Ligand SMILES: Nc1ncnc2c1ncn2[C@@H]1O[C@H](COP(=O)(O)OP(=O)(O)OP(=O)(O)O)[C@@H](O)[C@H]1O
């Protein structure tokens with residue numbers, strides 16, 4: 001099995017027309033591997049979210065290519081990309097984006113329901129994932145009744161419920177206090193990461209550096225350095 | 239129900255205040271539209287009541303006549319010519335006139351008097367009480383038992399009254415299919431008594447009623463009457479002529495049409511607006527669904543479902559409300575002219591579908607435009 005989960009080559013993204021053009025990402029290339037916890041760090045506005053969006057099929061790059069398990073992501077149709085997102089990629093958004101009108105369990109069940117799992121079955125499975133994040137007893141509450149850290153964990157449960165191979169977190173600790181943030185990331189590293197999963201985390205938070213396998217630094221749209229704590233073979237099979 | 243639609247339903251109804259606002263908008267619009275069109279249809283049905291109550295197949299009249307209550311008398315030769323047309327089984331005159339009745343209590347009441355042909359009584363109503371032959375009795379009148387009956391102080395067989403200073407006596411009660419539009423009670427008597435008791439012009443024939451030998455003779459009869467400069471209409475044609483008159487030649491049709499249009503526009507804007515804010519407030523959620531992997535078609539089906547679900551419930555509530563209003567109004571005003579017909583229901587339903595379609599359209603446009611990236615960036 002190929003160990004590379006995502007390979008990005010020469011990604012460029014700009015916004016606005018010629019007069020007002022801001023280049024958010026310039027010529028970014030990198031690889032993310034299964035079993036790897038990859039951090040993207042850098043100052044605000046350096047293009048981290050933009051880069052993450054391009055590799056996860058959310059934002060089309062102006063130049064460059066992304067391959068996910070050897071398939072060229074941006075050559076696929078919209079529906080194929082939607083399918084890929086549903087089946088391969090799990091997201092945890094910075095603001096969680098939980099549905100306040102649904103219960104916690106229903107929130108977690110959403111990817112399963114989108115995968116056409118039958119409603120009651122999906123809720124059962126959702127409970128298992130809520131159990132993993134330690135929130136089974138909150139299943140029937142609306143997410144707004146939960147604390148920030150708990151909501152974050154619900155978002156994680158929703159992201160992993162569809163059993164994606166690639167998990168993407170944008171600033172998972174930004175709105176949490178230091179302790180809670182550490183606990184969440186430790187949880188991700190020990191309970192969610194495994195050899196068949198690739199986790200990419202965008203963060204500002206240097207207190208959680210110890211959990212990273214690789215830290216990729218961005219500045220002004222460019223990747224300016226990669227610090228490897230664990231070695232992964234560059235783009236070859238295991 | 240598919241899981242996605244169930245999510246759509248929960249997003250909709252769990253937002254109670256917004257859902258209530260949506261329902262109120264649509265209910266209100268449907269209520270107004272059903273009320274307006276029912277009133278209109280009630281008025282139209284009443285405007286043709288005489289044509290329904292007098293069971294003739296063909297009506298002959300002056301071309302300028304546009305409803306049964308304002309006839310233009312025709313000279314006698316029209317009647318004799320009509321009788322000689324091939325295919326005419328018989329042709330009889332009928333008289334419509336207005337008179338003042340002085341009731342026992344001393345109160346005056348305007349009435350419509352229908353004079354039936356002396357020999358044949360063609361066009362006579364069915365009787366609830368009394369014997370048709372009694373119409374030949376001295377000063378005999380039948381009273382129509384319609385919504386206006388009580389205005390004559392609920393007369394019985396034997397009740398006496400004065401009509402234009404003549405004595406009148408009730409000899410029976412007639413059944414009618416429909417009450418009239420003008421709130422005036424109806425009396426039936428013989429043709430000759432009617433024209434004796436009511437001051438008339440030189441000619442007295444209001445209409446000529448024709449019974450053709452067979453349906454197939456009708457076109458020929460119409461053609462021959464037309465040659466005389468008069469008009470022969472079948473019952474349905476006459477009803478249509480009256481309906482067209484009230485719809486297009488009086489203020490009633492135009493006003494009702496405008497009110498209906500206004501209620502439609504009000505309903506459309508309330509519901510469209512509320513649904514639009516609902517979609518706007520949930521835009522992030524739709525974006526998140528998109529990011530998670532929902533396809534465009536799935537988002538569209540969610541919105542269509544939300545819009546049509548709201549529209550159907552609003553439709554039910556609106557129709558229910560309008561019907562109860564009409565029932566309540568009937569309790570107070572027995573001859574309240576409004577009727578809920580399949581046409582009015584169908585019309586309101588189509589309007590509601592348009593409202594739902596319009597609301598979905600703006601919602602779908604918005605949701606398809608949304609970029610998950612913008613959600614992702616927070
Ligand atoms: N939709 C957009 N339209 C115009 N400019 C945009 C848009 N999205 C991003 N940008 C610009 O691209 C640059 C990179 O933005 P991005 O959100 O990727 O930064 P970031 O590194 O994630 O920052 P932060 O740490 O604050 O989240 C910024 O200068 C931003 O203003």
Ligand SMILES: [Mg+2]
Pocket residue numbers: 048049050170615
């Ligand atoms: Mg960002």
